[in-house]
Amino acid sequence: MLGFVALLWLLEVVDVLTGHELDGFGIVPRTPSELIDVIPASFIHFGFGHLMANTVPLLVLGFLAALGGIRRFLLVCALIVVADGVGVWLVAPSGTNTAGASGLIFGLFGYLLVTGFVERRPLGILVGVLVAAVYGGTFLAGLAPTQTGISWQGHLIGLIAGVAAAFLVRGRRPVGGAVQA
Numbered sequence: 178m179l180g181f182v183a184l185l186w187l188l189e190v191v192d193v194l195t196g197h198e199l200d201g202f203g204i205v206p207r208t209p210s211e212l213i214d215v216i217p218a219s220f221i222h223f224g225f226g227h228l229m230a231n232t233v234p235l236l237v238l239g240f241l242a243a244l245g246g247i248r249r250f251l252l253v254c255a256l257i258v259v260a261d262g263v264g265v266w267l268v269a270p271s272g273t274n275t276a277g278a279s280g281l282i283f284g285l286f287g288y289l290l291v292t293g294f295v296e297r298r299p300l301g302i303l304v305g306v307l308v309a310a311v312y313g314g315t316f317l318a319g320l321a322p323t324q325t326g327i328s329w330q331g332h333l334i335g336l337i338a339g340v341a342a343a344f345l346v347r348g349r350r351p352v353g354g355a356v357q358a
Contacts, residue, residue, distance in 0.1 A: 238312075264330070290339075
């Protein structure tokens, strides 16, 4: 997670040094040529303040999600990023440019909230409850459509994508609860 966040900071430095050329990799809704930006949009931020706001939750939630295994984590992130990007492309207001890791962050939040319940794992349920207790209010506020300059659509779609990812990549438990040696 530290490497991923360092990459995001490096990209923002490059963005500033190039006069914000990378901002063009955000998603402009319903423009066919913008579908190519669905993935890179999650790596681009509109300034250091935007990136700072995403750094700590990305580190914390990403670390917790990665504890389930790196391959699984990468699959969950890929599902969230693609679903969120396509969803933003479909429903964001015309004439906007959406970028940032917050769709992924909301997705990881949703994934962590429900994966323990989906897999019936007590430790996962505890993690979900703790994540909800620590971040719940902040994430609910991020879904409010009254905030200007913030893609509540991207947040909501990311959250839904994370919940869906918990069902799609759930671990397989042996029939009858038997433990295999």
